[in-house]
Amino acid sequence: MRLLTENELIWSSIVANNRMNRKRNASGxxxxxxxxxxxxxxxxxxxLKQQGHVKWLxxxxxxxxxLIQYARELADKGSQHRGTLLGIDLIDQFQPIPSFVSCLRFQISSLVNWENEDQYDLITCVHGLHYVGDKLKVLSQGLRSVSDQGLIMANLDLNNVKIEGDSKGQYLKKLFIENEIEYNVRRKLIICKGSRNINFNLTYKGADDKTGPNYTxxxxxxxxxS
Incomplete structure (x- = not known):
């Protein structure tokens, strides 16, 4: 099997899928x-009530x-100066930011090339990792980018992570337990409170975009x- 590099993967029609997380609101x-x-x-x-400021990535x-839904809420409360909201996506399909919203910005970027020095109170990645090549690199960056009291929630299907010599898929589950990271097997969801600096001690080899449907x-x- 020929594996795709990150540069090849971003041109895949699978990665450009617009059926998963394109239109979701915060609630509803x-x-x-x-x-x-x-x-x-x-x-x-x-x-916001506890800290006086809030940051969501x-x-x-x-x-x-x-993000726009919550930015509107902050605007309605006159609290935009107390919020920092950032959305990152590979494809520029962002809805227009309302003219009265000043606390939100969007960034076009591959998550694998994403670099960050800030820390956030909340980091979400809803069904995004399904389409990323080096999923563990992105997850590691996300875990480092959560504030000490912050929260990260990300969908990850371990069936889409193939580790040489780990046919039973226990390597990551064990690592999550050791680092007090919750992994909900049924919902395929990572939940972690507070920052983590994890070295997965693995070498990324490439990606296959012809694997077919996962649990979604x-x-x-x-x-x-490997």
Whole structure:
């Protein structure tokens, strides 16, 4: 099997999939609330009350509707100066940011090339890692970018992570337990409170975009490591 490099993968029609996270709001019928069983705005408002400022990073944000929904809420409360919202996606399909919103910006970038020095109260990645090549590099960066009291929530299907010599898929599960990172097997969801600096001690070999559907029913990308 020929594995794709990151530069090749970004041109894949599978990676450009617009059916997964493009239109989700923060809460409501088609939303992060339904996918994560968690209301981002409730959590962020608690952080805002406790800290006086709040920062949310949404990776693979799609059209950015979830961020725009919360930015509108901050604007309605006159609290935009107390919020920093950032959405990153490979494809420029962002909805226009309302003219009265000043606390939100969007960035076009591959997550594998994403670099960050800030720390966030909330980091979300709803179904985004399914289409990333080096999933563990992105996850490692995300875990480092959470504030000490912050929270990261990201969908990850371990069936799409192929590690040489780990046919039973126990390597990552064990590593998560050792680092007190919750992994919900049924919901394919990583939940971690506070920052983590993890070295997965694996070498990324490349990606396969012809693996077919994963648990979502949509075609995904397999990532290979040794």
């Amino acid at each position: 019928i088609n939303s992060y609330e339904r996918e994560l069983k968690f209301k981002p705005e409730v959590y962020l408002n608690t952080c 949404d990776l693979c944000c799609g059209e950015g509707n979830a 029913g949509q075609d995904a990308v397999d990532s290979y490591y």
